[in-house]
Structure formats: structure tokens, C-alpha cells
Amino acid sequence: MSDSPILSIKDLHAKVADEDIDILHGVNLEIGRGELHAIMGPNGSGKSTLAKILAGHPGYETTSGEVLYEGEDLLELEVDERAQKGVFLAFQYPVEVPGVSIANFLRTALQARLGEGEEVDLFDFQDELLAKMEILDMDPSFAERSVNDGFSGGEKKRNEILQMAVLKPKLALMDETDSGLDIDALQVVAKGVKRLQEEDPDMSVLIITHYQRVLQYIEPDHVHVMIGGQLVRSGGAEVAADLEAQGYEQFKTPATG
Amino acid sequence: MAATPATDTTGTGLMEGVTDHINREAVESLAADEPQWLRDRRLEAWSLYERTPMPTTRLEEWRYTNLSRKLKLDRLSLLPWEERSYSPESAPRRLKDAMDQDRDASGHLIELDGTVASVDLGEEFAAKGVVLTSLRKAVHSHPELLEELLATEALPAGLGKFQALNAALWTDGVLLYVPKGVRLERPIRVSRWSSEPGRAVFSRTLIVAEGASQVSFVDECLSEDFEEQMLASTAVEVFARDGAQVQFVSLQRMGTGTFHLSQQRTLAGRDSTLDTLNVGLGGTTARVDLNARLQGPGANSDMLGLYFGDGDQHFDFNTSQDHVAPNAKSDLLYKGALDGRAQSVFRGVIKVHRGAQQTDAYQTNRNLLLSDRARADSLPNLEIEADDVRCSHGATVGQLDQNHLFYLMSRGIPRELAERLVVMGFLGEVLSRLPLGGVVEKITGIIDEKLHG
Numbered sequence: 001m002s003d004s005p006i007l008s009i010k011d012l013h014a015k016v017a018d019e020d021i022d023i024l025h026g027v028n029l030e031i032g033r034g035e036l037h038a039i040m041g042p043n044g045s046g047k048s049t050l051a052k053i054l055a056g057h058p059g060y061e062t063t064s065g066e067v068l069y070e071g072e073d074l075l076e077l078e079v080d081e082r083a084q085k086g087v088f089l090a091f092q093y094p095v096e097v098p099g100v101s102i103a104n105f106l107r108t109a110l111q112a113r114l115g116e117g118e119e120v121d122l123f124d125f126q127d128e129l130l131a132k133m134e135i136l137d138m139d140p141s142f143a144e145r146s147v148n149d150g151f152s153g154g155e156k157k158r159n160e161i162l163q164m165a166v167l168k169p170k171l172a173l174m175d176e177t178d179s180g181l182d183i184d185a186l187q188v189v190a191k192g193v194k195r196l197q198e199e200d201p202d203m204s205v206l207i208i209t210h211y212q213r214v215l216q217y218i219e220p221d222h223v224h225v226m227i228g229g230q231l232v233r234s235g236g237a238e239v240a241a242d243l244e245a246q247g248y249e250q251f252k253t254p255a256t257g
Numbered sequence: 258m259a260a261t262p263a264t265d266t267t268g269t270g271l272m273e274g275v276t277d278h279i280n281r282e283a284v285e286s287l288a289a290d291e292p293q294w295l296r297d298r299r300l301e302a303w304s305l306y307e308r309t310p311m312p313t314t315r316l317e318e319w320r321y322t323n324l325s326r327k328l329k330l331d332r333l334s335l336l337p338w339e340e341r342s343y344s345p346e347s348a349p350r351r352l353k354d355a356m357d358q359d360r361d362a363s364g365h366l367i368e369l370d371g372t373v374a375s376v377d378l379g380e381e382f383a384a385k386g387v388v389l390t391s392l393r394k395a396v397h398s399h400p401e402l403l404e405e406l407l408a409t410e411a412l413p414a415g416l417g418k419f420q421a422l423n424a425a426l427w428t429d430g431v432l433l434y435v436p437k438g439v440r441l442e443r444p445i446r447v448s449r450w451s452s453e454p455g456r457a458v459f460s461r462t463l464i465v466a467e468g469a470s471q472v473s474f475v476d477e478c479l480s481e482d483f484e485e486q487m488l489a490s491t492a493v494e495v496f497a498r499d500g501a502q503v504q505f506v507s508l509q510r511m512g513t514g515t516f517h518l519s520q521q522r523t524l525a526g527r528d529s530t531l532d533t534l535n536v537g538l539g540g541t542t543a544r545v546d547l548n549a550r551l552q553g554p555g556a557n558s559d560m561l562g563l564y565f566g567d568g569d570q571h572f573d574f575n576t577s578q579d580h581v582a583p584n585a586k587s588d589l590l591y592k593g594a595l596d597g598r599a600q601s602v603f604r605g606v607i608k609v610h611r612g613a614q615q616t617d618a619y620q621t622n623r624n625l626l627l628s629d630r631a632r633a634d635s636l637p638n639l640e641i642e643a644d645d646v647r648c649s650h651g652a653t654v655g656q657l658d659q660n661h662l663f664y665l666m667s668r669g670i671p672r673e674l675a676e677r678l679v680v681m682g683f684l685g686e687v688l689s690r691l692p693l694g695g696v697v698e699k700i701t702g703i704i705d706e707k708l709h710g
Contacts, residue, residue: 055667058659083669095664099682108678109668146682163668 004071006171006204007031007054012065014053023049025229026065031171031204036197038207038215040240041226042248047208048092050226051175054206055089056082069171084113086170090160090177097147102159103129105147106166132165136192153180161192168196172205178214190217212244227251273311274418278334279457281307284425287338294404295396302414302424309418321602321634322573327542328516329486333457336371338393338428343367343375352450352479355510358702360695362446363472364389369450371428371458385439392430392461399432407463411494411522417546420520423459423492430461430491433474435501437467444473444504444693449489451480454514457488464494466501468526473504475696479539483514486541493521497529499553505533506696510703511540513568519545525585527553534691537564537572537593538703548577551585551613562591563687565680565704566599566631573602578618580609580643586617592687593624594680595631606638607650613643620650625683627657627676677708 007030014024023046031037041047053060054067056079067074074082097105106129110120129143136158148156157177164172174193178186197203207218215223215237223239224231225248232251233239275281284303288296312319345353359365364378366389373391382389388399395403408414414421431447451458466472478489489511497503503523511517517540525531537543549558564572578587593601603622624633635652657679665675684704688697 055663057663078672079663079666080669080671080675083667089667091664091667095660097661097665097679097682099685100678105665105668105678108674109670112669112671112674167668 003033005030005032006070007074007206008068010066010068012050012053012067013063014049014060015063017059017061022063023060023229024053027226027229027231029224029231031206033202033204034197035222036205036207036218036220037222037224038209038220038240039224039226039231040209040212040243043210045226046229047226048175051089051173051206051208054173055079055087080112083109083167088164088167088169088172090157090164090172090174092176092179094148094156094160096149096151098149100147101144102147102162103143106163109163109167129166132162135165135195136162137188138162154182154185157181157189158185161189165192165196168200168203170203172196172203173208174205175208176210177207178209178211186214187217190214193218212240215240225251271310272307274330274422275307276331276333279330279422279426283335287426287428291396292400298408298414299425302408302421305414306418306421306425309421312418318575318604321600322542322544322571327571328488330457330488332486333455333488335426336428336453336456336458338372341369341372341374343369349450349452349481351481351512352448355477355479356448358699359446361443363441363443364445366391366431366445366447367450368429368431368447368460370452370456371460373429373431382439382441386436387439387441388432388434389445390432392432392463393428395432399434402434402465403432403463406465406494406496407461408492408494411496411524412492412520416520419490419518420492423461423490423520426457426459427461427492428459431463433462433464433472435466435470435472438469439467440471441473444475444696447474447476449476449478451478451487451489451511451515454481454483454485454487457490459490460492462491462493464503464505465496466498466503468498469500470498471502473506473693475506475508475693477508477510478517479510480512480515482512486514486516488516488518490518491520493519495521495523495531497523497525497531497556499527500529501526502530503532504693505531506536506691506693507534507545508536508538508696508700509540509543510538511543513541515540515542517543519543521545521547523547523549523558525549525551525553525556525558527582528555529553530557532559532561534561534563534687535574536700537562537566537574538707540570542571542573544573544575546575548579549587550579550581551587552581554582554584556582556585558587559690560587560589560591561687561690562589562593563684563700564591564593564601565595565684565707566593566601567596567707568599569597570599572600574604576603576605578605578607578620580607580613580616580618583612583614583616585613587619588617589620590687590690591622592684593633594627594684595624595633596627598628598630600632600634602634602636603652604636604638605650606640607648609641609643609646609648611642614645616643616646616648618646618648622652623683624654625657625680626654627680677705680704680708
């Protein structure tokens with residue numbers, strides 16, 4: 001663990017945009033470089049909302065609090081700027097983009113990170129893409145398929161990890177990547193994430209999940225429990241084990257306004 | 258209508274759309290030096306025009322295109338035919354740029370303000386009997402062919418008000434004739450240019466592909482931008498004889514202020530392939546009526562359409578898959594994206610006549626709205642009189658939503674580029690079905706330009 005945290009969330013309150021539905025009620029969280037955190041919580045606890053807010057989803061509004069990413073006010077940045085600076089969100093429900101191949105999509109995303117006059121080297125890109133696909137047990141023909149178009153649930157999730165592998169984020173937010181995956185697919189995804197962390201030990205990961213299962217394959221340094229829009233408990237891997245044994249009922253939903 | 262009041266001399270009709278300039282005298286003067294059969298045909302068409310009421314939005318086929326608001330016939334004058342020639346030096350920029358984007362062609366014809374100004378056909382094709390010529394000249398060079406097929410079997414004046422108007426008032430156009438067994442690898446190209454506001458231009462195209470021949474025809478319409486309205490009317494008749502393979506592509510890239518009216522009829526013979534692509538990108542109002550008649554057993558028609566509107570553009574596609582013969586197939590895919598306050602109408606009917614057994618007919622129309630104020634109406638329809646058929650139709654109107662853009666942007670792709678990717682991906686499906694080199698690149702380039710604009 002090095003110097004300053006990559007992400008620092010202080011007393012973050014947020015609501016659904018254009019509606020009076022509060023979701024986050026004062027979230028505090030620090031993630032150091034190279035750390036792997038997990039936020040666990042039941043449905044509707046606000047954990048996915050937190051991930052979306054960090055990525056800049058326009059459907060939510062932060063009402064107070066602050067988020068610093070590498071010391072910079074993250075909430076001031078546009079969605080694409082956040083991504084270009086190294087934030088990556090693996091979607092719970094990836095969106096279909098008919099007619100745009102995965103290769104074209106990723107090349108465009110990489111190109112957008114470059115300055116004017118710089119070009120993605122097509123051969124390097126192709127090599128890189130194929131190598132990453134191999135790690136994720138994906139057939140090379142996958143690269144020419146339209147993004148998520150007609151993909152099975154498992155293929156969509158795998159495609160999210162492929163994008164993460166190619167775009168090499170500094171902070172990866174994985175929003176329920178494990179949901180809907182069988183054990184085999186889960187292991188492939190976990191292998192992919194581990195490989196990425198080996199390649200870049202400074203990469204930080206925040207895993208959002210309902211279930212403890214995924215944490216058997218990707219071991220977290222820190223586990224947090226979110227209930228009613230707040231982190232009610234934080235600790236090491238033992239928190240997850242405890243949850244597995246006792247469930248979420250042990251935490252009383254904090255009174256909200 | 259605001260048409261100049263005219264006397265109804267026949268007592269049988271309404272004389273709607275008869276004006277100071279668009280009237281019987283104009284037809285008579287056009288026909289003055291023409292052979293008797295053509296003179297008769299024009300005057301008969303004119304009589305039908307006079308007797309046919311102007312379509313209103315009360316008609317199902319014109320429900321979403323209000324002609325009394327969108328077409329000011331009484332403000333238009335006719336553009337008389339006159340000798341014109343084309344020179345690259347003095348050619349308008351827009352026309353020249355469009356032609357520079359074209360790849361090699363088997364033949365090229367240029368029409369300027371309703372007059373064919375240049376025809377260039379490869380010698381080897383001329384030697385094989387291929388004819389590419391001005392329709393006006395063909396009246397004298399190929400009288401039998403024209404007398405038999407011009408505005409008779411495919412687009413007779415009786416089909417409707419505007420079919421009649423074009424049949425009465427056409428000044429020039431294109432005749433393409435491909436003899437039996439002759440195959441043209443590279444397309445025939447037509448470039449049309451309109452430069453005069455306040456005018457109505459009437460042009461016809463007659464394509465006859467004899468048995469087992471093969472040809473692609475790419476027709477591109479361009480114009481200046483106009484403050485005053487300009488009407489470009491084209492009537493297209495395509496005959497694919499037994500076993501012929503024909504592709505007809507219409508690239509509508511008119512400037513602002515234009516009303517583009519395109520009537521098309523394709524007649525597909527036994528075991529022939531007759532594919533069409535209608536691309537709507539320009540113009541203020543554009544109406545396409547396409548009737549694809551599968552009249553020989555085993556005929557096959559792929560019908561593709563692509564449109565992209567912005568500003569206050571209005572596109573109206575009225576298609577018909579007309580199955581008369583058994584064992585024929587038609588597959589229609591029209592896709593459009595609409596930005597600004599642009600509006601599109603797609604009305605398509607699959608009509609399977611009694612006896613057209615073993616028909617396969619499919620129809621899909623998909624629309625993507627890029628703005629809250631854009632609008633798309635889609636009206637698919639089936640009329641089936643045979644019992645052993647496979648038919649399907651589907652229509653969707655979707656929005657480029659927040660989630661779509663968020664997904665792309667969350668990968669670091671800026672908003673504008675994200676929109677472009679989505680639109681290109683969406684429309685690309687149509688182009689991927691067109692195996693016509695050069696044209697696809699050209700269309701992609703034009704859409705890209707429009708997205709940047």
C-alpha cells in the first residue's frame with residue numbers, strides 16, 4: 001500500500017435525479033492503491049447506486065459530501081473523463097450496442113484516451129485483444145460480434161471483464177459481476193481479475209455483491225456491509241464469512257428521514 | 258389547395274393541382290413535336306391528373322404527409338427542356354464532390370436541371386448492345402421499346418395523381434437496356450443536379466434487364482439549397498426479365514427547400530433477383546412510393562431502406578411487396594435515425610395474391626430517435642389471400658437512451674462519438690446487406706458528415 005488513497009468518499013449523500021428518493025445517507029470509504037474492497041448488502045441497500053454515482057450515471061444526484069479520486073473532485077468530471085482517468089465500471093446489466101463490434105468499440109475507447117495526432121497501433125491492439133480473450137476463455141471470433149448483442153448473461157459479464165482487461169483501469173468498480181454466473185464462469189472471471197492485478201499491482205478494485213460466494217475466488221482486503229445507504233460494518237475477510245453464517249438480518253436498518 | 262382556379266371543361270373532375278404553369282397547355286407544348294403515341298399518352302395522363310383529386314391526409318396513404326402544407330404547386334413553374342452540356346470546370350462543387358467519391362462505373366449519365374447533359378458508356382458494353390441514353394433521345398432511337406414499356410405496365414398514369422402528373426410532364430430521363438445474358442460487373446451511375454428554385458422538374462427512368470443479364474444502377478439526386486421550394490419528381494420503372502439480376506439504388510441527397518417525389522415500380526420475372534435500396538438523407542420533404550411486384554415464380558426482391566433526418570426534414574416511405582407468383586421471396590428492411598424535429602413515416606404492405614403459394618415475405622422497419630422532438634410513425638400491414646405462405650412483419654421506434662450513452666461514455670468515449678457509434682451501428686445493418694462496393698463507403702461517409710454537422 002502506498003501514499004494517498006486512490007479513492008476517498010466522505011459523507012456522501014445521494015438521491016434519484018428529479019425525484020425525492022434518497023438512496024445514500026452518508027457513505028464514508030477510503031480505498032488505497034492496489035487494494036481490493038468488497039461492499040456487500042441486500043437488494044436496495046444502495047450499493048449499486050454507489051458504483052453508478054462513482055462512474056457518473058446521470059440518473060443520480062449527489063446532495064452532499066465529496067468524492068476525491070487521486071485527489072481530484074471526481075463528481076465534477078464528465079462520465080468519459082472519469083473513464084479516461086482510469087475509472088472503470090463493470091455493469092450489472094451491460095447494454096447492447098448493435099452493429100458495433102467489440103474490436104471497434106474497444107479501439108474507439110482506447111483512441112479516445114490518446115491525444116490529437118496519436119493513433120492506436122492496430123497490430124498491437126489486435127494482439128492485445130486476442131491475448132486478453134484467451135485468458136478469459138473467449139473464442140477469437142467474439143471480437144467481431146456486436147457488443148452484447150444477443151449475448152447470454154454469462155457472455156455479457158465476460159465481455160465486461162474483457163473490456164476492463166483491455167482498458168486497464170486504475171480503479172475497477174465491479175457491480176454484481178457475479179450475479180447470474182455459474183461456478184465455471186465465475187472462476188474464469190476471477191482468474192481474469194487476478195491476472196489484471198498481477199499485471200498492475202496498483203490497480204484498485206471495488207466489488208459490489210449480494211453474495212459471499214465470489215469472495216471465495218477473489219479475496220478482498222476489506223469487506224464493508226451496506227444497509228440502508230450507509231456502510232454499517234467494515235473489516236477484513238471475516239466480515240464476509242460472518243455474513244455467510246448469519247445473514248443480513250443481524251443488522252438493523254438504520255432509521256432514515 | 259391554393260391552386261389557381263381553373264375551369265373544369267370535362268365536367269368530371271376537380272382540376273386540383275392545375276395552375277398557371279402546370280396545365281394542359283404545358284403538356285400540349287411538350288408533346289407538340291412528339292410521335293402520336295407519346296402525345297396521346299401524355300394527354301391521357303394529363304386528363305387523369307385533372308380528374309384525380311389531390312391526396313389529402315384523409316387518405317390512409319397520405320395520413321402523415323400533409324400536401325396542402327408541404328407542397329406549393331401553384332408557386333412552381335416548369336423548367337423547359339433545353340440543350341445542356343456538362344463540363345467539369347464549371348460544375349457545381351456539390352455535384353463534383355459527389356462524383357469524385359464514385360468508383361469506376363460501367364457507364365455514367367449526368368442530368369442537369371431536367372436535361373441529360375452527358376452520357377458515357379463503356380465501348381465494350383455498347384458493342385454488346387447495352388443502351389444507356391437520354392429518354393428524350395430514346396423516343397426516336399428506341400421507339401418500339403418506349404411505346405411498349407413507358408408508363409404502361411409498370412407505372413401507368415392511372416396509379417395515382419402524381420404518377421399521372423409525371424407521365425404527362427416528363428422532360429427527360431434515362432433509358433437503360435441490358436440485352437440477354439450481358440453482365441455488367443461495375444454499376445451504371447446517374448448523377449442528377451437541380452439548381453433552380455421555384456421550379457418543378459419531371460424525369461423518368463426506364464430500366465430493362467433482359468433474361469439472365471446482370472446490372473446495378475445507382476441513381477444519385479443532388480441540388481443546391483433553396484429558399485423557395487423546388488419539386489423534383491422521378492418515376493422509375495424497372496423490369497427484370499427471367500433470371501436477370503438487378504440492383505437499383507436511389508441516393509437522395511437533395512438540398513434544403515426541395516420536395517422529392519419518387520415513384521418506383523419493380524417487376525421481377527421468373528427466377529430473377531431485383532433488389533432495391535432507397536437512401537433518404539437530403540431534401541426538406543421526400544416521399545417514396547415503391548411497389549415491388551413479384552410476378553414470376555421464384556423471383557426474389559431484397560428491399561432495403563435507410564434514412565437519417567435532422568432539422569425539420571420529413572421522409573415518407575410507402576412500400577408494397579406485391580406477390581402475384583408462387584415461390585417468390587421478398588425481404589424488406591428499412592431503418593432510420595431521426596434527430597432534431599425530423600419526422601419519418603413508413604407504411605408497408607405485404608400483399609400476397611390468391612395463387613401466390615409458397616411465398617416468403619418479410620418486412621421490418623426500425624427507427625431510432627435521437628431527440629425528444631423527432632418522430633417516427635410505422636405502419637406495417639399484411640394482406641394475405643393465399644394459405645401456404647410465410648410472412649412476418651415488425652416495427653420498432655426506439656430512443657437513444659441515457660443508459661446507452663452512459664455505457665459507451667463509461668468506456669471513455671465522448672458523447673458525440675458515442676452517438677455516432679450507435680447511429681452508425683444501427684444503420685450499418687442495412688448497408689451490410691448491400692454487396693455494392695463504393696456505394697457503402699459513400700453512404701457511410703455522408704452519414705458521418707451529417708452526424709458531425
